[in-house]
Amino acid sequence: MRHIQRRQQSTAFGAAAALHLSIAGFAGACISPEEVLMALDPVPDHHLAGLRRIEFSPEEARCCPPSVVAAYLQRERCICFYRLPAWPMFRHVLHHEIGHHVFALIISSKVKTQWTQRAVRRGAPASAYGATSVGEDFAECYARHLRGEPVDSASAAKEAFMRELVFSGAPWTLKEQQLL
Numbered sequence: 001m002r003h004i005q006r007r008q009q010s011t012a013f014g015a016a017a018a019l020h021l022s023i024a025g026f027a028g029a030c031i032s033p034e035e036v037l038m039a040l041d042p043v044p045d046h047h048l049a050g051l052r053r054i055e056f057s058p059e060e061a062r063c064c065p066p067s068v069v070a071a072y073l074q075r076e077r078c079i080c081f082y083r084l085p086a087w088p089m090f091r092h093v094l095h096h097e098i099g100h101h102v103f104a105l106i107i108s109s110k111v112k113t114q115w116t117q118r119a120v121r122r123g124a125p126a127s128a129y130g131a132t133s134v135g136e137d138f139a140e141c142y143a144r145h146l147r148g149e150p151v152d153s154a155s156a157a158k159e160a161f162m163r164e165l166v167f168s169g170a171p172w173t174l175k176e177q178q179l180l
């Protein structure tokens with residue numbers, strides 16, 4: 001198990017919550033702990049605040065349908081992988097699940113409301129999976145933006161939303177840090 005400690009950046013959002021993130025279950029797996037860290041590289045520190053664990057639990061795979069690769073468990077503040085796909089898909093799924101964490105616990109309710117009321121209406125979902133709910137569309141767009149890919153060819157508004165309201169770190173876009 002690895003514990004990640006990053007130097008806290010002094011950013012516009014003030015005192016950041018300390019990171020207490022552990023990575024477990026990947027030793028000897030087809031995705032190594034180093035690759036998990038590599039996938040976390042582009043993720044801003046404040047998007048990982050409050051996330052406690054990223055784990056690989058293949059023994060729990062039997063409890064979910066074969067199509068389910070991973071899940072964000074909000075109550076446990078944990079991203080759990082049940083199966084490990086090859087690297088490009090692994091990275092996408094990890095970023096997607098971090099997108100769920102950001103949507104649930106990092107951005108302010110004001111920003112969340114703007115996403116549900118405005119951005120989604122203006123454009124098509126980022127993918128077929130993104131069409132299943134507002135939260136899924138957010139997570140898909142988040143993952144694409146993190147990789148520097150176009151969020152949605154049909155919606156410049158979503159691109160701007162990610163840049164200005166999700167990744168800017170401006171204080172009003174974030175939840176009160178003590179909630180974490």
Ligand SMILES: [Zn+2]
Nearest residue numbers: 096100136139
């Ligand atoms: Zn999802």
